[in-house]
Structure formats: structure tokens, C-alpha cells
Amino acid sequence: MNTAMTQEMAWLHLTGSDVNSFLQGQLTNDLTRLDQDNWQLAAYCSPLGKVLAVVWLLRIDDGVLLGSSADVIDTLAKRLNLFVLRSDVTISPYPCVSYTETHQEETNERSVVRKADRFILDGFAGYRVVLANQAPDEALSVALPRIRAGIAQIYPATSDQFLPQALALDAADGVSFTKGCYVGQENVARLHYKSQNRQYLISAETDIGASIAPGDIIRSGTQRAGVILDSAQDGERYIVQAVVHERMLDMLLTLDGKHDLRYVKRNFN
Structure with a gap:
């Protein structure tokens, strides 16, 4: 198993009587x-x-699990801790x-299967994401099913x-868009309405993969058209996830001005 596959995500464990109200405001x-x-x-x-x-976000008996990119989890934990103040909230690594395993059911519903030694997250057509103490040798990367499901990831x-x-x-x-205030809500709501x-x-x-990195320019x-968010190998090809400006959506897009990008999916309504 490539251990990098199991380190794509990292998790925080938030406990305390104020966890719900704290996260609701963040x-x-x-x-x-x-x-x-x-x-x-x-x-x-x-x-x-x-x-x-x-x-x-995943609710467990004594709190909430919060997962994100392993590259940003430490910074995220530090920022969240700045706002705990007098709230009854404890944030610790989980x-x-x-890792990912294949699954025959083509479901996009974000449900949770709870086992004694792991949590299984559905919502990735043909795949499941598993949280466990260890991964099997045949473990698959989380990146590919996440990109296929249109779920973005953010890196530094x-x-x-x-x-x-x-x-x-x-x-x-x-x-x-109906809950109470949270950090950054004003600009998010303004754009929506x-x-x-x-x-x-x-x-x-x-056709290129290993050299693609988050932040690469499309x-x-x-003309600059967008930014690479992530990439994953899919057999002999590579799938990239990117943010592109609307006026460039129907244009020929390239990486490095050489390698064409061929649309698979536009992940928006």
C-alpha cells in the first residue's frame, strides 16, 4: 500500500457541551x-x-469528527482553537x-455505516470512503472518487x-443559506442572492499527471483561465479538478500552454 494514500486526509475530534453551537458559528x-x-x-x-x-463532518457518540486535507489540518486546528475562548470545546487529533474501497451500489446519498472498528461513508457512486485504524494493502486513494463526486479539496x-x-x-x-451567522457569511450570502x-x-x-500540483495555472x-485544485490517476489517464472563470468554460484549456484539458464534468447547477 502507498501510505500517501491514507494521509490525504486527517481528522480532528471535537468534544464538549458547546461543540454544536461552536461549529455552527464557524x-x-x-x-x-x-x-x-x-x-x-x-x-x-x-x-x-x-x-x-x-x-x-461526522457525528460520533462523544462529539464530532472533522476531516480535511492533511496539509491544512494543523493550521485549521490552530485557527479553530483561537475562537474557542470560554466555550466548552476541546479539539484534538483523531x-x-x-481510504477508498469499491462498492457495487451507485448511491450519492451521504450516509454513514458504523462498524466496531471503522466508519464507512457513502455518497461516492461506486465507492465508499473508510475511516479505520489501519488500511488494507489494496487500499485506494480518496482523491479519485472525491473528484468524481464533485467534492473540492483545498490545499495551502x-x-x-x-x-x-x-x-x-x-x-x-x-x-x-438559512442558518445563523458564521465566519465569512456576509460575502457568501451576498454572492448567492x-x-x-x-x-x-x-x-x-x-495526459500528464505526476507534475500537476494544486495552484497550477490553466x-x-x-490568458489565465483558472487554477488546478487537485488531480488523481484513473487507469492510464489523469483526472484534474479545477476552478475556471465562466468566460473561459467553452474555450480550449491547457496546462503549461501544451497539454490540453478535456472536460469530464462541470460540477455546478
Whole structure:
């Protein structure tokens, strides 16, 4: 097994009597809708509404598990701790690995199967994401099913650049526009109600893979068209996830001005 596959995500364990109200004021989604049977997507934003991290939320008996990119989890924990103040909330690392296994059911419903030694997250057509103490030798990367499902990931190179709508988090049920205030809400709500989003999440194929990195620039001719968020190998091809400006969506897009990107999916309504 490639251990890097199990280190794509890392998890925090939040406990205490104020966990729900604390996260409700920090994240874009509505924690009152999170129960033992489902898991949620949400964004943690800057005061200006730019996404600092995309998070996955899972309720357990003594609190909430919060997962994100392993590259941003430490920074995320430090920022969250700054706002705990007098709240009864404790934030600590949750030791587990995340990996993917194939699954015959083609479901996009974000449900949770709870086993004695692991949590199984549905919502990835043909796949499941597993949280466990260890991964089997045949463990698969989380990145490919996540990209196929239209779920964005944020790394340090792409942090604090995009509003949630540019990452299709509204379309992916990761933003509530009816809950109370949270960090960055004003700009997120303004964009929603004025319908002025100009950046969109896409996935595309390319022939190069190993050299692709988050933050790489996509161009149409000599013009900047968008930014790479993530990539994953899919057999002999590579799938990339990117944010592209709306006026460039129907243009020929390239990496390095050489390698064409071929659309697989536009992840927005």
C-alpha cells in the first residue's frame, strides 16, 4: 500500500457541551442537520468568505469528527482553537487513516455505516470512503472518487482564494443559506442572492499527471483561465479538478500552454 494514500486526509475530534453551537458559528453548513446517519460537507472561511478549508463532518457518540486535507489540518486546528475562548470545546487529533474501497451500489446519498472498528461513508457512486485504524494493502486513494463526486479539496496553495460557490459547495449541499451567522457569511450570502458567481468547478482529463500540483495555472491561449485544485490517476489517464472563470468554460484549456484539458464534468447547477 502507498501510505500517501491514507494521509490525504486527517481528522480532528471535537468534544464538549458547546461543540454544536461552536461549529455552527464557524462553518457554512447547518450542524442541526447532522445526525448519526449522515455526514456533511462544509467550508471554513476567512472573514471575507474565502475558503480556508473544505471539511467533512461526522457525528460520533462523544462529539464530532472533522476531516480535511492533511496539509491544512494543523493550521485549521490552530485557527479553530483561537475562537474557542470560554466555550466548552476541546479539539484534538483523531488517529485514523482514510481510504477508498469499491462498492457495487451507485448511491450519492451521504450516509454513514458504523462498524466496531471503522466508519464507512457513502455518497461516492461506486465507492465508499473508510475511516479505520489501519488500511488494507489494496487500499485506494480518496482523491479519485472525491473528484468524481464533485467534492473540492483545498490545499495551502489554494487556500483563501475562492468563495464556496466557486468550489460548487452550494451545489454539493455544503452551504446553508438559512442558518445563523458564521465566519465569512456576509460575502457568501451576498454572492448567492445577487447571483454573481463567475468561477466554476470542473473536472477534466489530461495526459500528464505526476507534475500537476494544486495552484497550477490553466490557460486559454495566453490568458489565465483558472487554477488546478487537485488531480488523481484513473487507469492510464489523469483526472484534474479545477476552478475556471465562466468566460473561459467553452474555450480550449491547457496546462503549461501544451497539454490540453478535456472536460469530464462541470460540477455546478
